[in-house]
Amino acid sequence: MTIWYIMDLVGTGVFAISGALSALSKKMYHDLFGLFFIGFVTAVGGGTLRDIIIGAHPLAWIRDPNYLIVILSSVLLAILCRKWWLGALQRPLLVFDTLGIGIYTILGMQKALALGVNDWASILLGIISALFGGVIRDTLVNDLPLIFSKQLYATPCLAGALLYLFGRSLPIDPNVTFIASVTLITLFRLVAIRKNWALPQIR
Template sequence: MIDWYIIDLIGTCVFAISGALSALNKKMYHDLFGIFFVGFLTAVGGGTLRDILIGAHPIAWIRDPNYLLVIIGSVSVAVLGRKWWLGTLRRPLLVFDTLGIGLYTILGMQKALNFDVNNWAAMVLGLISAIFGGVIRDTLVNDLPLIFDRQIYATACLAGALLYLIGRSVALDPMVNFTISASLITLIRLLAIRNGWALPRIK
């Protein structure tokens, strides 16, 4: 049995850290509120839009204070450990963003399916859950959102989403299905980053 609530909190943590690291990359060391704001919107942006679209009210982070506590803790960890993050990992922001989209694509899909949307709409809502917070993050720090770049990003999410639907159709164990689908997204994205894979240009 999958505890989707715990997975949601883990995804919130990962995305909050990615948002905070993005702000720190822009040298926002003396603007703690700004760092928290970027981390907060990165963490809840996609899920909030998804919940609005499917009519899931009240929104999770408004109903449950644990989401805000996780975000505060995650941003604090990012700020206090910024020298370690930036010194140990080559691309810490991309690592956390990659973990986040893997978790949130499948989580967002399953929550949408719980509201009886069709499979294709669930894929779109999973994609929204995964990438919209990152779009907000990148816009706030004046970067080009990754989804608008030629990088393999949304494509990885769609591949994992399709695999998840296939797993559901053959009654694969939910935990196994979640694990392999989220892992596929993460693996494709990491390989794309490592090897510089990109979508072809439209001429």
Template structure:
């Protein structure tokens, strides 16, 4: 069990909680299956699309049951602790979503580069890994997907992805490069939320 495998499971858990919280905020308390389904597609949506594009088979969650175990456990935690999540944290969905995009942008890039794609394609596949699950989640709960909003969402992912490639070019330690790049995405996104930063509107 490598550090990257554990990190992948942590990212899966974070996104599953993000999806479940999104469903809970939409008052879907009465339907546990709906909450699980939103958490499930949020957790695996981006990675599944990335692997389909690369032709990487079998897809991780189909091959390894631990992903489903983690998703089920994470959704149950979100449901059982819903009063705490939704009462004590002002914006729990954004917090978990931000952690998820930081982890999955870089994990997605690593997996893409390991399959021999070029660096620009690796950036795009990293963004797909991080963002597509959230797009599905927001669509299912009838929200405007954050990627289509003016707030900075994909931009922090792009900045972290470029930083990761720069670290590779400089021969930076792999673990340190991951932490710095994923941390940059997370911090950039949180500051953007705090400051209300957004991209200029095209008239």
């Protein structure tokens, strides 16, 4: 139990940092509250939508103040370290963000499957958990959501989700399946960005 909880908090912090940095780099949000709000929405948006859809009340960040404490600290950290993280440290941050997406996809699927959701809907709910915080963030700042951009976002999540479903059906330790799926998502996306991969285009 404890390791999933820690992973969830790490993912929350990483997403809050990525939200605050994205706001800072767009030079749209200049005050403390705006930055905190955008970090908060990016961090909890996906999981909140998933839990509202499956009716999993009470939500994690409502029940447990640690999520808000992690978000607040992460946004402050992002403000303090903004020069490094928007400059030389951009690459390590991308790795963290991608790791967060991998963890959230599989944690979101686990939660949905545990509540009796069917396999196919659980894939969608895992992807929603991982990506919808970013979609809400981009919509709020009037950007075209990044998941529609050329960078592969959803396809690595889909691949990891299918691996996880396949692994669950085999007599394998669930932790191994979890780690393998998260690793697949993370490596797939990082290689895709590096090699500039894209899905086949329609017309």
